[in-house]
Amino acid sequence: MILEDYLRRDAELYADKTAVVCNGEELSYAALYQRVGQHVETLRANGVQAGQAVVFRASQDIDFLVHYFAIHILGAVAVPLECDVPEERFHDICRLVDGATIPEGTADILFTTGTTGRSKGVMISHRTIVADAENLIDGQLFSHDLVFIICGPLNHIGSLSKIYPIILLGGTLYLLEGMKNMEELFRAFDYPCQKIATFMVPASVRMLLQFGEKRLRQYVDKIDFVEMGGAPLPPSDQRLLCDTLPKSRLYNTYASTETGIICTYNFNDGVCTPGCLGRPMRHSRVFISDDGRVACQGPTLMTGYVGDEEKTREVLHDDTVFTADNGEISAEGMLFLSGRKDDVINIGGYKVAPTEVEDVALSFPGIKDCICICVSNPMFGNALKLLYQVAPDTTVAKRELAQYINTHLESYKVPRLYEQVTEVKRTYNGKLDRKAYHL
Template identity: 30%
Template sequence: MVYREKPWLKLYDPSVGENVSVEYESLFGLLDRSATKFKEKPALTFYGRSWSFIETRFIAEAFAAALHEEGFTKGDRLAIMLPNSPHYIFSLFGGFRLGGINVQVNPMYVEREIEHVLVDSSTEFMIVLDALYPRVKQVQPKTSLKKVIVVSLGGEKFDLEGEDEYFEDFIKGKTVVPSVSIDRNEDVAMLQYTSGTTGVSKGVMLTHNNLLSNVIQVCDFVYRPCEKLIPDDFKIISVLPMFHVFGLSCNALAGIREGANQLVLPRFEPKELMELVKREKPFQMSAVPTMYFALNGQPGLEDYGFGDVHYFSSGGAPLPIEQAKSFEEKTGARLLDGYGQSELSPSPIFNPPFLNPKPGSVGIPIPGTEVRIVNVTDNGLEDVPVGESGEMIVRGPQVMKGYWGRPEATEETIIDGWLLTGDIAKMDEDGYFYILDRKKDMIIASGYNVYPTEVEDVLYHHKAVEEVIVIGVPDEYRGETVKAFIKVKPGARLTPEEVVLFAKENLAPYKVPKQVEILDELPKSSVGKLLRRVLRDQEIQKIGV
């Protein structure tokens, strides 16, 4: 019952309440109210050009009017395949305005992946970057897609096919937007496709209330306690891909709600980011761990003013303690870890700036959120004692509506309102949570449970290691054995034998990698998340299992 007592509440800042209330009728209402409140303040800045909150609302409404004229109605799907850019925001809120369902499409997808998302969602309308247009046209005949709007961020325009149009031509002179009634709790606003790490990629249905609740939960948790410190020219860096739910929430939506000027970067380039921090002096930035790894490797990082940023947040993948410590020591900045997944819009747990985080912890539950550590049994969900490991489950307004077109998968994932995260975790006596690993990634070697993240964290302490992935590979004697893949820091030298020796000094024998492979690069997702599954699949193919 200790989880139901919510021990973390005693850690809350006095300005943070236990619950969350949503004051917006829809996601477009979020932009509408911010435009009324912040007016001519810059909402978006992209390579020297800025758009105010009023301009952003005007263009989003023009885009909605143009979609309406094309026959787009409530519940229709709009696929967005854009890098971070003002046009992403315009189209996102344009779709929300009509009660449409925005479908996130990763710009790095190849034709097969684009086709899967479009077919699975039965999407008829799409907005895409000009460089990606040929990929979309290649798969269009196999889909329901009937209208493609193209965004050019510079360079020479080319002729489009059929009735496809460039964004500026599409919205020109369009002003008529119908009144649309939106049920905040029931109407789906977004289909966020999972990465497919456990099979076919599924569309996570996020309602207006899911996304609104979570952005309010997180913003109130991190911004209200430091409200007096926020400058008038409040700036945040939007470098996390907005097509990823982490970037969508903490940048695209949070920036609009808080009246921040989003300094938008279409891609992560360490030197460009460092120069931006030095020049613009932002208040906050969010990134994934591998971005911080890359920054740690940049010469002169300590000279760019990172210590003047109020805080940095990390999510999307485990943040190794040693890498976080290195970043903080070099910059004097605060780097705060959190936890989330697409099915949770995405955040239930975070390290707020008003607390001194515990090393290795992803933080405490945010307002309106219940978290338990359980064993999933035939008799139901049974709580495990404090400090012991089990599957983490979450209940709150940010829990998804379900998987698009997959009721069975939804029933397996949501039980009595609790979302089964698939992550192995533990809670300490103060209410801090620690992610040990993915349930499906856990290695069972000679009957012992080995958590890859724990082994990775140890190996990150070696001064020559830049990145590491640990997986379990089939072994006739042990069932599974531990294998480590390592990328060595530039200029450093490291042998597999040295890795094993280092691991033996810091790990129990059954956790020590029996195999080590040094690679030039480790596989990453489009948002920089290290991908265990790619290396695991390669190993299985090698041995023919």
């Protein structure tokens, strides 16, 4: 069965149940499936055929779901792009997928954000979608009566993948257009139901804790779980979130477009182990390669990069995706990351993972966001520099910040240079945009 087979089953078994809520509109499963069926006929009349790649701009609404499901039902391949993708880039991708060989069974082509290099089109199979759904259902206890709030972009795996388990179980999706308006998020939390859940990147969690902690505590009995992904949540934010939502499951998840959904860890377990990403889920296996990289196996893996067989062979071989993440596995089978291979900074022969510096800096009072980069300094050679953003109406003394970091890290990991900035550059789905700081 593919995802749309489960959607058809939902329309039969749960015809009157609310399938999706968005912008004040609610659609039952029967109504949603009927709308999808009508759109299938529209696409067919427009000449869309099985195996064809359909490139489109992703919206955060019911029309996205209708278009996405209809493409799959026709046997075509969905290629959702960010809503504001430049016209030239849009046409470049159209030409790329039109001229590429796409394996049979491919459901989606998802383009990565390209934070550490050129954006790549990752081919995802129908089998992968169902395996990801089953991993999430088993690993995070999704349920039929859950309302899942999606506030991230639907052209990326982090938010798109949450559609999968909801459809498999006949739950309810609540779609929001990002985290720009926190009041809309809290209105979603007020939706009349027994339990809700959501997915956020660490930057969104930090914003919610800084500006909405008191409001968040009002939903302590309603929030079933929150999943964090894209990057590990800083330890200080982990502890605060546990204190704010003591009854909720709070997950750090290891996933990527290339690997699918791999590991998860409920850090609200009374231990709150920093940096832990948990054990592999039902359909996944993880090991550390000889050069220290995280390697993943199982049916959640990508098929390959569209139009780039050479790059595919570099990353995917022996039924294994070899990631750019450095990591280790504890004696208990828990996965821990120690930074990305491309992000590690060499300072005087020492290897420094910038995430370690950033986690400590973020725990300093008044720091809203930060990024640790490598700069060339005439006095020190390569040196660590911390760019940091402070919370409103807050002052942070550079000397005090440096002394704080020095008490938590080895001396070679302490930045020599500090600069307060008005904004730390991030991609639109919340990841630090390290590529923007490469000089």
